[in-house]
Amino acid sequence: MPKVLISDKMDPKAAQIFRERGVEVDEITGKTPEELKAIIGQYDGLAIRSSTKVTKEILEHATNLKVVGRAGIGVDNVDIPAASAKGVVVMNTPFGNSITTAEHAIALMFALARQLPEADASTQAGKWEKNRFMGVELTSKTLGLIGAGNIGSIVADRALGLKMKVIAFDPFLTPERALEMGVEKVTLDELLARADFITLHTPLTDQTRNILSAEALAKTKKGVRIINCARGGLIDEEALKAGLDSGHIGGAALDVFKVEPAKESPLFGTSNFISTPHLGASTTEAQVNVAIQVAEQLADYLVSGGVTNALNMPSLTAEEAPKLKPYMALAEKLGSLVGQLAHGAVTGIAIEAEGAAAALNLKPITGAVLAGFMRVHSDTVNMVNAPFLAKERGLDVREVRHDREGDYHTLVRVTVTTADGERSVAGTLFGDQAPRLVELFGIKVEADLAGPMLYVVNEDAPGFIGRLGTTLGEAGVNIGTFHLGRRSAGGEAVLLLSVDEAVDADLLAQVKALPGVKTAMGLVF
């Protein structure tokens, strides 16, 4: 039974779903990195929010870990390259808390417009300062969105409902989508110059870090009010403080900080500054949503191989997974076969699908081919890290679908490109389940690829099979299955034999010495 650790506070629905789906679950929150390192080795899955930092060091101790699930959107607390390199799938729940976070941004915008926290504190202190708090209306004001993805577009929708004008800076926003959202797409400088309110909704990346730098803040309209419910690090906090102190910035509301938990900040106590402790996603509804989603996604992956919302692997629905599983087994065997047989550096690998296979999601099939291919040289390769490693090695990976009718109802062909040219192997599924090799370097052959095997290329001549059988028999090697393919009678022949134990170097040398043998190799599947 797979075992999952919930290491951050999460709605109890998550644990309930794990148990219902046959996954053992421990809820142990508040561990230090050292404590987490000591226990993480027992778990197949890890469910987190933002407190647990899934670092390279933690991953090094996670010897059984297959999947990390973030109940939320931002995965900046997970070292994704390190997880990918270790073959650990990283998933998030991209939509479960979007409405809630957008509502928090809108709430902070209202709070800034009417100085609600300061007015509240003053009133409760018995001051009744009616003349001190003069607010602004939102109607007809311009809201500048930096980032118009899931949350940004919900904020835009709500702001339009408040009769605001919405302008957006997002390099990936198409004019069609901007039109559909009812926003005006602008450059960053234009947004800075025109917006009465600015709200940030981008991830923290090298491009967005300090997007509101001192220089950018200097370009804003006097009196601008700024809201950040996305990620700390998007705003230069010192420059923000200077802008508030000088009065150029009319107000700022931060839910997120460069360093969290933010127990101290030069901004604390500044007039017209509001802060919340990363509460964007903290509503009952959002927390139930993300807990359910993360538990379902992790359970799907651990129980049936379904992949949803993975950041380092193609998606595979729980319905697709059983259909694709035999293909992935076939693909892995074909990848392994070309990996073991290819001579010299492979520069490209093409995955072709024909018949029923052409209608499938090819990404997992490609992942399995690459995993089989690269596992020949490394034990730690799997479907998750294989595409990443292939890219790192500069391997040109291509996927091709054919709608032509072939000899088989379904076929997967793998072709590698080396300095000597291209070489292909192809396989099918018998009864839609059993992987079977049907073509090897242009020669038709029908073989299971399982366990230790012997591969021999020889000149087709009478008596050869007898001599080979005798050689193996004298060495005490039992033949399980025997598959033969010929280019033409008397031409080149290929033999694939499954043997009960791997053929050692001495025996291989004897096979190579048999008359007519061109190549002989031991293979393992």
Ligand SMILES: NC(=O)c1ccc[n+]([C@@H]2O[C@H](COP(=O)([O-])OP(=O)(O)OC[C@H]3O[C@@H](n4cnc5c(N)ncnc54)[C@H](O)[C@@H]3O)[C@@H](O)[C@H]2O)c1
């Ligand atoms: N405060 C919270 O509790 C809370 C809750 C949920 C999400 N978040 C954060 O909110 C942010 C947005 O989440 P989302 O779900 O809308 O993400 P999303 O991926 O749907 O949208 C992000 C948008 O940012 C845009 N973008 C990327 N680079 C950009 C750049 N250089 N300049 C301008 N735009 C750029 C993208 O094109 C995309 O449209 C994330 O950082 C997420 O972690 C915070």
Ligand SMILES: O=C(O)CC[C@@H](O)C(=O)O
């Ligand atoms: O889990 C949380 O409370 C914060 C979540 C939020 O930052 C996110 O990126 O989804």
